Amino acid sequence: MAEKWDGVVFLKNRIEAIDQQWVENVRKTIFFRVGAFDLPHMEPRLRQAYMDTYCITMMGFWNVSIIMQGVLLETLVKEIIFAKEKKDFRKPFGEAIDRCEEKDYLTDVEIKFLRQFKDKIRNPYQHVDVKKIVGERKVRAWPIPLENGKIGESLLKGIEKVLKGEAGPGELTSYKNMRGVGDVIKGTIDEQLALPLFCLVERFVRGLSTKYFKVT
Numbered sequence: 001m002a003e004k005w006d007g008v009v010f011l012k013n014r015i016e017a018i019d020q021q022w023v024e025n026v027r028k029t030i031f032f033r034v035g036a037f038d039l040p041h042m043e044p045r046l047r048q049a050y051m052d053t054y055c056i057t058m059m060g061f062w063n064v065s066i067i068m069q070g071v072l073l074e075t076l077v078k079e080i081i082f083a084k085e086k087k088d089f090r091k092p093f094g095e096a097i098d099r100c101e102e103k104d105y106l107t108d109v110e111i112k113f114l115r116q117f118k119d120k121i122r123n124p125y126q127h128v129d130v131k132k133i134v135g136e137r138k139v140r141a142w143p144i145p146l147e148n149g150k151i152g153e154s155l156l157k158g159i160e161k162v163l164k165g166e167a168g169p170g171e172l173t174s175y176k177n178m179r180g181v182g183d184v185i186k187g188t189i190d191e192q193l194a195l196p197l198f199c200l201v202e203r204f205v206r207g208l209s210t211k212y213f214k215v216t
Helices: 007-028 044-058 062-085 093-102 108-126 130-134 151-163 179-212
Strands: 138-141 171-174
Touching (some): 007 044, 044 062, 044 179, 062 108, 062 179, 093 108, 138 179
Antiparallel strands (some): 138 171
16 A cells, blocks of 8 residues: 655655755865855845845755846846946846947956856756757666566666666666656756856856945
């Protein structure tokens, strides 16, 4: 007889996993230990975007972290425009970057960083372009035959054979061959990318906030 699903136990285990992930991420990022919340002056909406991104990243929600990093940078750019023009800029992120370039609000190096992030990271993640994110990467996969009326049992047996090394060498498979494989590959990319990327974005946001926002 199948064990009854316990939502309370599941939630408790999930919270514990998040706590452990938070501790591990803080250990990996020294600068957070010496003043994660000792931030330069930021307008409220930028500070809120920063804190949202920080917390999501520390909890290990890698896909959301990368999406929020794009939101954070877009908020930063639009707050810089507001600081210069005293009115909200309501157009898309790309046009906000263009505005900062045309008006010399940002340096060439800052513009380059923002454009590269927008084109290579922000847009694919914002639009769930899994094919672009995973590219031609491949993973090794093993076909598992399914018996009618015994799908769950077949899967368990198949997975057990793979883990024991009894299912043969498998074969390299890509997103092109199987759509679901793309999501598996993307999950690994997200995990490897999110935290180091946030360290770069965080440093960039701190630097520009110190440079462009003044307490009045």
